[in-house]
Amino acid sequence: MIVYDFLYNIVFNITQSAVAGDITAMVISAALPLLFLVLPFAILAVWLERKVSAHMQDRLGPMRTGSHGWLQTIADVIKLLQKEDIVANDNDRPLFNLAPILVFSGSYLVFAALPFSSAYIGSNIDLGIIFIIAASGFVVAGILMAGWSSNNKYSLLGAMRSAAQIVSYEIPTILVILTIIMITGTTNLRTLSEMQTGYFWNWMIFGGAGLSLSKFLFIPFMIIGFVTLYISTLAEVNRTPFDIPEAESELVSGYHTEYSGMKFAMFFMAEYANMFAVSAIVSAIFFGGYQSPFGYLGNTLGLTWMVPIEQFLWFASKGIFFVLVQMWLRWTLPRLRVDQLMALCWKYLIPIAFVNLIIVGLITVL
Amino acid sequence: MKEYFQNIWYGFSTIMIGMRVTFKHLFVPAVTIQYPNVKLKLPERERNRLYVNMNDCIGCDQCARACPVSCISIETVKSIPGEDLGKTSNGKKKALWVTKFDIDIAKCCFCQLCVFPCPTECIYMTDVYEYAEFERSSLVYNYVTLTPAEIEAKKTNYAKLEAEKAAQKAAGAPPVKPAEKEENKQ
Amino acid sequence: MAIKTEEMVLNMGPQHPSTHGVLRLELILEGEIIQKVTPHIGYLHRCFEKHCEAMTYPQIIPYTDRMDYLAAMYNEFGYVIGVEKLLGIQVPERVEYIRVIMGELQRIASHLVAIGTYGADIGAMTPFLFAFRDREVILNLFEITCGARMLYNYIWVGGLSHDLHPDFVRLTREFITYFRPKIVEMNELLTTNRIFIERTANVGILPLETAINFGITGPMLRGSGFKWDLRKDDTYSVYNRFDFNIPIGEGKVGTVGDCWDRYYVRILEMGESLRLIEQALDQLPEGNVTSAIPKRIKPPVGSVYTRVENPRGELGYFIISNGTTSPFRVKVRGPSFVNLGIMDVLCKNHMVADVIAILGSVDIVLGEVDR
Numbered sequence: 001m002i003v004y005d006f007l008y009n010i011v012f013n014i015t016q017s018a019v020a021g022d023i024t025a026m027v028i029s030a031a032l033p034l035l036f037l038v039l040p041f042a043i044l045a046v047w048l049e050r051k052v053s054a055h056m057q058d059r060l061g062p063m064r065t066g067s068h069g070w071l072q073t074i075a076d077v078i079k080l081l082q083k084e085d086i087v088a089n090d091n092d093r094p095l096f097n098l099a100p101i102l103v104f105s106g107s108y109l110v111f112a113a114l115p116f117s118s119a120y121i122g123s124n125i126d127l128g129i130i131f132i133i134a135a136s137g138f139v140v141a142g143i144l145m146a147g148w149s150s151n152n153k154y155s156l157l158g159a160m161r162s163a164a165q166i167v168s169y170e171i172p173t174i175l176v177i178l179t180i181i182m183i184t185g186t187t188n189l190r191t192l193s194e195m196q197t198g199y200f201w202n203w204m205i206f207g208g209a210g211l212s213l214s215k216f217l218f219i220p221f222m223i224i225g226f227v228t229l230y231i232s233t234l235a236e237v238n239r240t241p242f243d244i245p246e247a248e249s250e251l252v253s254g255y256h257t258e259y260s261g262m263k264f265a266m267f268f269m270a271e272y273a274n275m276f277a278v279s280a281i282v283s284a285i286f287f288g289g290y291q292s293p294f295g296y297l298g299n300t301l302g303l304t305w306m307v308p309i310e311q312f313l314w315f316a317s318k319g320i321f322f323v324l325v326q327m328w329l330r331w332t333l334p335r336l337r338v339d340q341l342m343a344l345c346w347k348y349l350i351p352i353a354f355v356n357l358i359i360v361g362l363i364t365v366l
Numbered sequence: 367m368k369e370y371f372q373n374i375w376y377g378f379s380t381i382m383i384g385m386r387v388t389f390k391h392l393f394v395p396a397v398t399i400q401y402p403n404v405k406l407k408l409p410e411r412e413r414n415r416l417y418v419n420m421n422d423c424i425g426c427d428q429c430a431r432a433c434p435v436s437c438i439s440i441e442t443v444k445s446i447p448g449e450d451l452g453k454t455s456n457g458k459k460k461a462l463w464v465t466k467f468d469i470d471i472a473k474c475c476f477c478q479l480c481v482f483p484c485p486t487e488c489i490y491m492t493d494v495y496e497y498a499e500f501e502r503s504s505l506v507y508n509y510v511t512l513t514p515a516e517i518e519a520k521k522t523n524y525a526k527l528e529a530e531k532a533a534q535k536a537a538g539a540p541p542v543k544p545a546e547k548e549e550n551k552q
Numbered sequence: 553m554a555i556k557t558e559e560m561v562l563n564m565g566p567q568h569p570s571t572h573g574v575l576r577l578e579l580i581l582e583g584e585i586i587q588k589v590t591p592h593i594g595y596l597h598r599c600f601e602k603h604c605e606a607m608t609y610p611q612i613i614p615y616t617d618r619m620d621y622l623a624a625m626y627n628e629f630g631y632v633i634g635v636e637k638l639l640g641i642q643v644p645e646r647v648e649y650i651r652v653i654m655g656e657l658q659r660i661a662s663h664l665v666a667i668g669t670y671g672a673d674i675g676a677m678t679p680f681l682f683a684f685r686d687r688e689v690i691l692n693l694f695e696i697t698c699g700a701r702m703l704y705n706y707i708w709v710g711g712l713s714h715d716l717h718p719d720f721v722r723l724t725r726e727f728i729t730y731f732r733p734k735i736v737e738m739n740e741l742l743t744t745n746r747i748f749i750e751r752t753a754n755v756g757i758l759p760l761e762t763a764i765n766f767g768i769t770g771p772m773l774r775g776s777g778f779k780w781d782l783r784k785d786d787t788y789s790v791y792n793r794f795d796f797n798i799p800i801g802e803g804k805v806g807t808v809g810d811c812w813d814r815y816y817v818r819i820l821e822m823g824e825s826l827r828l829i830e831q832a833l834d835q836l837p838e839g840n841v842t843s844a845i846p847k848r849i850k851p852p853v854g855s856v857y858t859r860v861e862n863p864r865g866e867l868g869y870f871i872i873s874n875g876t877t878s879p880f881r882v883k884v885r886g887p888s889f890v891n892l893g894i895m896d897v898l899c900k901n902h903m904v905a906d907v908i909a910i911l912g913s914v915d916i917v918l919g920e921v922d923r
Contacts, residue, residue: 056392332385412695478713
């Protein structure tokens, strides 16, 4: 918020126009995560993925470009930029071109409502969580579009699977989020994070702030909720063991089989941006968001300007930690079949999330 | 109901076991190497590119006959009496000029069948494995040490000898003195 | 009122990440449900059998390597036994023992590829790389012995091309101690994993009756619960001197004869092969491995059929000699080719993802299917 006000004041002082100030500040503060978060994070995450997988498999991974290959993804991006953009004759051209943009903007929209620190949140909307769920539903349309317009049977199968998967996994996600909304009474992510301030025992996973009986009763159900949410968000971003839409060994690479060059890179980047987004949501809901678990160095030293920076670092490291767990899972597990995926969702996750919701509701009433 | 929770527990615990295995491997040193910078020491019996030591080759054609893919082609010209072709390292006397000894390494299947019949052990497999070329024709290795002019000379000499022999046979005359000698190998 | 829908024809392969080479499967789909699978082969046909008619007996050995390139040692083994039978020669004891050691090492290497690629087919990449890491150790053993890593031309008619390397016995024992824990690790990582079991158990069930009718052999037949192993049931070389079990599918997590059983039989067989190698190393006699190699291989007129237990099943060679240095005809009965024939039966009414699981459990090598 500080960022927005800061920009607004600068523009307002120059132009003396509230509208101009508002628009400029909004555009710039919305573009900030794209430039300083999504792109660098995608580059970092791709490199991390390669290194993590390599070391888990007793390999070295990229080693040549830069120290331990950290420039490898940048080199890959440059390569992808140079590549020919192939559009086959039978592709549905407008949809084919639109799909990657839609997928990417869908995953980028989520970043608008993420509370990066107390000083910066792209858009501090009161319906933060609901907005994120709605925006990530956008991705489905893009994926379906990509699968359909590619005019490829494999792509179509992948897109169909993906749509079914994302739509059904939104239900347990929402159910778990609903339990949190029930406890905290807010859908604003910033308020939610502020509620978990102080030390780590104030995090939602440990029952939230306060010291009542209900706090301790919450703990097991919060853990169940966290696991359910983590699994279902994993499925929403199409990661192993739920990477069925792009199941490499069955569908070649699913809905983006026909894409090349920068369009492919957009799908790719959207995937990694999504990974961070869902990890950030999980950490914002259960692990205190941008709150430090031990208090702030800035407060101890009396340098209050340091606190938002520390908060940002905590937020990023929590997000990256959950991304690393996603990678760890990916390189350990085989993938499920499409009907088993649905069975897992409808027979296990949804009933568990529902029972969890009811129990948490009862405890709240107490 | 019991089965339901058992399923959940079973799924959860086996995933944890699997994750423990992969986590342990994060700290196991890598088994791969950075190939062009680091190279493995190859065992002494390594079978890679063929090499022919022409000093020892007697042109017996046994390797070419053993080859299952016919990647070796040898042509020889008999030496004319009086020519000294030298000896091989294991004491065999050479009697043939090898005018063509081509190995098409692109065809070679690295079976080593050509190596065993060689009486002088002049054809063998080395541990050289980096010999990619831009053109397929450069993979045909030419091992002949004679220059084309020399080859031509050997051929004409032999043809002359043959012709003389035939003429003498026709005339019934005794053989003439050997044809003019030429400097053999360098 | 039911909506009239059309079946979709999906070509899987010849370029596809998990058809194990250049197999083309023509799938007829109803949604994601398989109605019919037609394997189309021949993309890797190299006229092995016709080539043999122009080759001398020793020259055929490198060609046999290239059939089932994951089990090249065993292909040589089978062919060489056939020619030796034709010639009526006895090979020295040491040769037999080394052949068994090499054959069993090759079996482990081949099963490692089967298991690893199966993991990759199901979606787990890490077991795949672990399997290849261990296979590399075996290939190194082959490399110090004969200089080649994949296509060995090591087992010759009447003997071997080289004697064992002086370090071989020590390194092989080291490998055995290294490899036993790796099997346990593989079980932890993949075999008992719930998701893996979900994907493979009760999928592609092959009843014993059908298996026998289709002439299925090897781990596939054993996975269906029939104790049939040529090493015991039609013993050759010195296999009768060793003590080993024949693992069969028991339907531990599903039905007997499902994909998981076929996979698990391979895991168990690796352990048995380790036992065989240990025993063979203990009993390994001294001797000359090249003494019995005939100078000129010119078998008398006649024909012979030999069969050996290739890692994939019964590998048979039918060799007709007309008294010259090259055979009149060599017919190969390849296990992969025969086992592939059952794809349609196994895949019916499964999903697209199951085709991959079933194909992986059949464990074909296209080099041998097409020859």
